[in-house]
Amino acid sequence: DTEVTQTPKHLVMGMTNKKSLKCEQHMGHRAMYWYKQKAKKPPELMFVYSYEKLSINESVPSRFSPECPNSSLLNLHLHALQPEDSALYLCASSQEQAGGYQPQHFGDGTRLSIL
Amino acid sequence: KQEVTQIPAALSVPEGENLVLNCSFTDSAIYNLQWFRQDPGKGLTSLLLIQSSQREQTSGRLNASLDKSSGRSTLYIAASQPGDSATYLCAVGGATNKLIFGTGTLLAVQP
Numbered sequence: 431d432t433e434v435t436q437t438p439k440h441l442v443m444g445m446t447n448k449k450s451l452k453c454e455q456h457m458g459h460r461a462m463y464w465y466k467q468k469a470k471k472p473p474e475l476m477f478v479y480s481y482e483k484l485s486i487n488e489s490v491p492s493r494f495s496p497e498c499p500n501s502s503l504l505n506l507h508l509h510a511l512q513p514e515d516s517a518l519y520l521c522a523s524s525q526e527q528a529g530g531y532q533p534q535h536f537g538d539g540t541r542l543s544i545l
Numbered sequence: 546k547q548e549v550t551q552i553p554a555a556l557s558v559p560e561g562e563n564l565v566l567n568c569s570f571t572d573s574a575i576y577n578l579q580w581f582r583q584d585p586g587k588g589l590t591s592l593l594l595i596q597s598s599q600r601e602q603t604s605g606r607l608n609a610s611l612d613k614s615s616g617r618s619t620l621y622i623a624a625s626q627p628g629d630s631a632t633y634l635c636a637v638g639g640a641t642n643k644l645i646f647g648t649g650t651l652l653a654v655q656p
Contacts, residue, residue: 536588
């Protein structure tokens, strides 16, 4: 069983809907990450939070809005998405971000389909 | 810009065979290299992490090596089993722990 929990596992939404993806970890990690993975492609980094502050935004469109309310929880708020945003969204965490020596632990992802 | 390539893209082997997966990267200024496996429709499972100062890491039947100067890493799987069938991804990490993933190798181990 993964130590990073993502909900929901599947989500279907229309282009005008607002929804949120949720990620939780209870390993005491202080860095959390959102990745997007299209079919048969490697994951691509979207956002990084370090100590609940946004550290990296990889020029992600504003229809994706991340939030880190506390050190265990990471949300991704979705609004006015496009069909090309359909993908597997993966959350990861690591003990720290700085230094680059920390392994990242991934959740099972949320499979998102935009109608 | 860092680019990570994995060869082969797909591999099919009979059960029991030893095999090697390859990963190459263009910028040797990395802090770590991590190997993952991904089962269909699932998240990533971390297999091994090699820090830039290390040459190899071992876990059970898996051994990963790193040659930073030549921009290469290999994942060696001994005595392969059908349960090893998955996509294997390597990823290089920089100072900010941002991971750049390779293109992946789809492994099928035939019983």
